[in-house]
Amino acid sequence: MRRRGRTSGSLALRGMVAAALGAAPVGCDAATGSILDRDELVVAVKADQPGLGLKTGSGGFEGFEVDVARYIADYLGKRVSFVATTSEGREDKLRDGTADLVIATYSISPPRKEQVTFAGPYYVARQDILVRRGTTAIRDVRDLAGRRLCQASGSISTSRIVEARGIAAVLVPAKTYGECVELLRRGEVEAVSTGDLILAGYAARDRDAFTILNAPFTEERYGVALPLGDVAGCEEINRALTAMYQSGAVKTMLQRRFGASGLDLTRFVPQFEGCE
Missing domain, CATH: 3.40.190.10 (Periplasmic binding protein-like II)
Known part of the structure; x- marks a missing residue:
């Protein structure tokens, strides 16, 4: 797997230019910047959904969405940690800075796209x-x-x-x-x-x-939610998701988590929404 640690260089230059012009960095929120600027990504996942996001007895998390988060972080060259979220708490986790990403069976919809930026979808359920x-x-x-x-x-x-x-x-x-x-x-x-x-x-x-x-x-088009306006981070995550499908990694993830269910699983690359 390729690792992409694009946290400096051109991104830093873009930020310096934007600051000099009195504007926020391109594609980012002025207060929070891009997730690409982080050394570690904190990802909000479900804690009570077997196969998708489940908190273990040792306090860790496991499931398909945890696997997706780890793949994205590895592709971007970041460390990753997890916090739990419920469906109604997903937007708040991004707004208050508790999480950098939300990967929690978060279906993409027009009203939600007014509150967060969606990469993906990473799976079309x-x-x-x-x-x-x-x-x-x-x-x-x-x-x-x-x-x-x-x-x-x-x-x-x-x-x-x-x-x-x-x-x-x-x-x-x-x-x-x-x-x-x-x-x-x-x-x-x-x-x-x-x-x-x-x-x-x-x-x-x-x-x-x-x-x-x-x-x-x-x-149900499940998306990776980022803080609203982080276009640069969204585009990099879409590249990671494309690689996840093209490498066959997603097939292994899905089979491991849901193979016993008998569900007809989707293994083709979903059509992305676009980050703008």
């Missing part, structure tokens, strides 16, 4: 439905009408069902998808719906308890 094993009454998204559906705080997945499709599911709130799955286990909700990678992690962990319907009905 498809929204699907998780039910208790043996369930036959729910076969696709239309069968969610009148059913108790968990709504994780800060997620937009349920709005794609209720608002975009006009399906009158009964929404039951929870803080995280981990809580949603526990509600499903106890029978307090009848379904959980979000990106299939999230569901695959839980299905692989508890294959005797849950089933993915494999009835996808929309896409």
Whole structure:
């Protein structure tokens, strides 16, 4: 793997020129600069999503999104550390400087692009439905009408069902998808719906308890979130993600984390959003 430690040289020169002109460095926020200026990247990931982002007993983190973060940091020649985030706390982690990047099943959407800059997507998931094993009454998204559906705080997945499709599911709130799955286990909700990678992690962990319907009905374009305006950092991360796919590294990552779930995994390079 190539390492790209572009933290000085041309970037420093650009910053000096911008400062001399009384302006912020090109493609950066005046207060925070670019993530390329950091020696270490602090990445916010989920702590309760098996296969994607999970806090271990030793206090570390593991999962596909942790693997992606490590690949990006290695490509850029940076050290990396991790902090936990929930869906509703992702923007705040960037605003208050707790994290330099957020890689936490963060679906790219126009409203969110007004708050953060997205690199990627690093994976295009498809929204699907998780039910208790043996369930036959729910076969696709239309069968969610009148059913108790968990709504994780800060997620937009349920709005794609209720608002975009006009399906009158009964929404039951929870803080995280981990809580949603526990509600499903106890029978307090009848379904959980979000990106299939999230569901695959839980299905692989508890294959005797849950089933993915494999009835996808929309896409979830997971992006790497940076502070708003960091175009230079975004472009370098897109180069890292391209290398991750072209080298075959992503295939190994996905197989390791989700191979046991039976999910049809996407292994082609996603079409990037663009950093401007």
